[in-house]
Amino acid sequence: MNKFSHKFTLDGHAGKMQCILDLPEESPRGIALVAHPHPLYGGTMENKVAQTLARTFVTLGYATARFNFRGVGESEGVHDEGRGEVDDMETMYRHMTKEYPGLPVALSGFSFGTFVQAQFQQRLIAQGTPAERLVLVGTAAGKWAMPEVPPDTILIHGELDDTILLQDVFEWARPLDIPVTVIPGADHFFHRKLGHIKNLVVQMWRRDI
Numbered sequence: 787m788n789k790f791s792h793k794f795t796l797d798g799h800a801g802k803m804q805c806i807l808d809l810p811e812e813s814p815r816g817i818a819l820v821a822h823p824h825p826l827y828g829g830t831m832e833n834k835v836a837q838t839l840a841r842t843f844v845t846l847g848y849a850t851a852r853f854n855f856r857g858v859g860e861s862e863g864v865h866d867e868g869r870g871e872v873d874d875m876e877t878m879y880r881h882m883t884k885e886y887p888g889l890p891v892a893l894s895g896f897s898f899g900t901f902v903q904a905q906f907q908q909r910l911i912a913q914g915t916p917a918e919r920l921v922l923v924g925t926a927a928g929k930w931a932m933p934e935v936p937p938d939t940i941l942i943h944g945e946l947d948d949t950i951l952l953q954d955v956f957e958w959a960r961p962l963d964i965p966v967t968v969i970p971g972a973d974h975f976f977h978r979k980l981g982h983i984k985n986l987v988v989q990m991w992r993r994d995i
Contacts, residue, residue: 790844796853796881798874800863805853805878806831808844816918817882818843818892819875820852821899823924825865830858835896835923835976835983842921842984846991848892851882868901868930875906890918897923897950897974901930908933921987924974928954939964940990942983944972 790809795802820843822836823829830836831852843850855871856863863870883891895903900922910916920939926932929950943955945968952968959966967986972979 795860796877798856798861798863798877800856800866800870800874802860802862803853803874803877804831804858804860805851806840808840808850810844810847810849812847814849814886814889815847816843816849816890816892817886818846818848818850818894819878819882819903820850821871821875821893821895821902822852822855822858823897823899825855825858825898829898830854833896834980836899838976838980838983839894839896839921839923839987842987843892843894845984845988849882849886849889851878853878868898868905871902872905872909875902876909879906879910892919892921893917894921895923897926898930900924901926901932904933904935907935919991923976923983924950925955925958926950927958932958934962935964937962937964940987941966942986943968944974944976944979945970946972947974949974 794805820836820839822831822833831854840850854861857865893903907917920935923942943952969979969982
């Protein structure tokens with residue numbers, strides 16, 4: 787957190803949601819929602835990769851929100867295997883688009899959070915309001931039934947990830963014809979490699995705007 791960050795709570799479908807909002811110094815040019823890794827394996831919104839994604843989008847000028855999934859920290863409820871978590875992501879989306887109307891929305895997530903965000907994007911597409919773009923790090927292919935994502939999705943994976951195998955990500959991404967950016971020597975949690983995530987996303991995002 788920094789001086790432009792603050793904690794808040796929302797009323798979710800299963801009770802209170804513990805949230806953090808990180809703001810850029812200037813007026814935001816967009817909204818970013820960040821989803822953390824699996825709550826049953828220690829995942830929280832304070833996870834280092836989730837924090838890195840939040841800082842990345844703040845650098846890009848986005849008002850960036852993240853929250854603890856059900857049963858994590860001060861968030862109420864129990865883990866719902868991605869179903870209720872998508873509902874809660876929609877609660878955050880409704881809140882943020884009300885607070886910052888008219889701005890594009892980006893979705894990002896790490897590990898289990900990629901499963902939540904990919905599902906949520908499918909919901910937004912069905913509603914006729916797709917997110918501007920997705921950033922998926924440590925995509926949960928082979929662990930959960932990852933849906934299709936748009937062709938401009940940014941996929942980043944660690945070469946040495948033994949939690950979600952790189953080959954499984956390739957097999958999921960291949961029919962979608964989406965490139966996968968591989969960080970050499972990186973494990974699942976990107977120890978000592980977090981800076982690469984930020985640099986890659988910033989470069990790819992700014993190149994396309």
